[in-house]
Ligand SMILES: [Zn+2]
């Protein structure tokens with residue numbers, strides 16, 4: 001399978017039992033249909049519903065809507081099928097591409113960088129109120145330590161998914 005962005009051959013990687021294709025050229029990542037959902041479900045178990053609600057409030061402060069990325073990309077699986085793009089979680093400024101035919105999801109390295117900035121923002125805000133958010137912050141840091149040896153940047157992506165579930169529902 002070839003990268004829809006730069007045309008390099010995609011490398012297959014396993015992440016938490018999920019198959020992901022990673023581009024060695026531009027570091028974009030392709031999730032096969034239904035795999036984003038699996039990652040969301042896994043990370044949803046890390047947090048209680050109350051904690052997810054708390055993080056949701058933090059997200060509203062951090063996220064700023066940005067101009068949509070208008071790049072037109074074809075699905076690497078269906079090839080001639082043009083992917084749709086959308087602002088993840090409505091206001092995150094994180095733009096994902098999704099194939100309307102097979103349901104696979106493409107994410108650019110640049111977009112994953114935005115996700116990392118969101119997680120950094122969480123840590124900053126959560127520290128300001130350690131009594132209220134202390135237990136959440138511990139989980140954030142634990143999760144990050146677990147991810148240190150992961151070659152796949154989708155690990156951060158999946159973590160953010162835990163509080164942005166509404167996209168998958
Ligand atoms: Zn590429």
Ligand SMILES: [Zn+2]
Nearest residue numbers: 075078099102
């Ligand atoms: Zn497709």
